[in-house]
Amino acid sequence: MTFSNNKELTQGALLCALSVIIFSCFPIPFIGNLLSAFSAVPFILIAYKFGIKFTLISILSTSLIVSQIFGPAGTILFICFFALTGGILGALIKITKNPGETILLASLSSVFFFLDFFANNIKYIRYQIPCSGT
Amino acid sequence: MQIISNISDIRFPVQELNTTFKAQIEAGKAKSLAELKNEEDKEKLNKIYSDFSNNFSLMLKNFYPSLFILASIITTVINYALSIFFFYHIYGIKLYSFNKYRLSWYYGIPIIIAIILYEFCVINFDASLSTPPEGYYGTLYFIVINIIASGSIFFIFQGIAVSDYFLSSKNVISFFRIIIYIASFMIPPAMAFLLMLGIFDPWFDFRKLDKQEEI
Numbered sequence: 001m002t003f004s005n006n007k008e009l010t011q012g013a014l015l016c017a018l019s020v021i022i023f024s025c026f027p028i029p030f031i032g033n034l035l036s037a038f039s040a041v042p043f044i045l046i047a048y049k050f051g052i053k054f055t056l057i058s059i060l061s062t063s064l065i066v067s068q069i070f071g072p073a074g075t076i077l078f079i080c081f082f083a084l085t086g087g088i089l090g091a092l093i094k095i096t097k098n099p100g101e102t103i104l105l106a107s108l109s110s111v112f113f114f115l116d117f118f119a120n121n122i123k124y125i126r127y128q129i130p131c132s133g134t
Numbered sequence: 135m136q137i138i139s140n141i142s143d144i145r146f147p148v149q150e151l152n153t154t155f156k157a158q159i160e161a162g163k164a165k166s167l168a169e170l171k172n173e174e175d176k177e178k179l180n181k182i183y184s185d186f187s188n189n190f191s192l193m194l195k196n197f198y199p200s201l202f203i204l205a206s207i208i209t210t211v212i213n214y215a216l217s218i219f220f221f222y223h224i225y226g227i228k229l230y231s232f233n234k235y236r237l238s239w240y241y242g243i244p245i246i247i248a249i250i251l252y253e254f255c256v257i258n259f260d261a262s263l264s265t266p267p268e269g270y271y272g273t274l275y276f277i278v279i280n281i282i283a284s285g286s287i288f289f290i291f292q293g294i295a296v297s298d299y300f301l302s303s304k305n306v307i308s309f310f311r312i313i314i315y316i317a318s319f320m321i322p323p324a325m326a327f328l329l330m331l332g333i334f335d336p337w338f339d340f341r342k343l344d345k346q347e348e349i
Contacts, residue, residue, distance in 0.1 A: 034316065037208075038212070041220065044213060048221075081206065082209070085209060085213070086213060089214060093221075093229065097230075099229070102214065103211060103214055107206045108206075110206035110209065111202055
């Protein structure tokens with residue numbers, strides 16, 4: 001993969017940064033969960049415009065930044081629920097025009113990723129989840 | 135049948151999740167108790183936290199598959215709805231219009247069967263949240279309530295689509311519409327209203343979509 005156009009790279013980086021900023025709203029009381037759900041939107045735009053390879057690189061780089069802020073538990077939540085779901089949603093919007101199929105497949109992939117990564121590793125990362133009392 | 139009766143034990147570590155969330159609740163409780171000085175207030179707070187913890191454990195035990203399914207579906211739909219706006223304003227692409235979303239009537243059949251089976255469980259056993267039944271009927275109850283919980287979300291979206299159709303026809307600004315939908319998710323009676331609106335839409339055809347298709 002070659003980045004012939006710096007504009008693409010800059011746009012991708014800005015969208016990744018936007019996703020991190022939106023996900024950082026997670027600890028805000030009451031509206032934090034809702035706001036953080038929007039962090040998948042930049043990945044939808046990346047996947048639609050730049051393709052799957054570029055999206056995977058974006059997810060990797062964004063999750064590295066997120067891991068520095070939220071630790072492993074937050075990063076797995078971000079990757080499973082938002083980043084990969086957004087990437088798949090963007091790719092599916094490009095491939096198929098049927099919204100029902102798009103939403104169903106993206107939801108199923110989100111559940112699969114969550115069960116596969118989060119549920120199997122929760123006992124190892126239990127103490128990494130930020131507790132309000134600690 | 136033995137495999138089916140142990141469906142809740144397959145692979146998914148609910149116990150681990152439960153322990154993790156209980157640790158979160160305990161941490162919050164310790165922090166709140168440290169701030170209080172009156173013994174009566176401490177007792178009250180202790181009771182509130184223990185009730186919340188028990189209810190949460192039971193909810194997780196009964197609803198854990200549908201909790202994750204609902205979370206993923208809601209996240210996906212929110213992002214899809216937002217991307218409709220961004221695709222139109224950034225790329226000039228018009229995606230599927232949400233206010234024409236409609237499920238066929240036969241999607242309601244599994245939900246109706248699940249509700250009948252739920253009633254069967256409730257009549258034969260004390261199948262309330264406080265005393266979840268065990269054995270084969272317990273498994274049936276577990277499957278049925280999860281089908282109802284995860285299936286009804288599609289009808290809630292249909293109800294939102296119907297209300298979106300009417301609000302957009304009245305030229306309500308999209309920002310206020312989004313605020314209304316978010317608020318309706320937080321108010322249980324509003325959510326029940328949207329659910330009923332979604333369930334009855336295939337029969338009553340509130341948006342007159344059938345006539346539009348004929349034209």
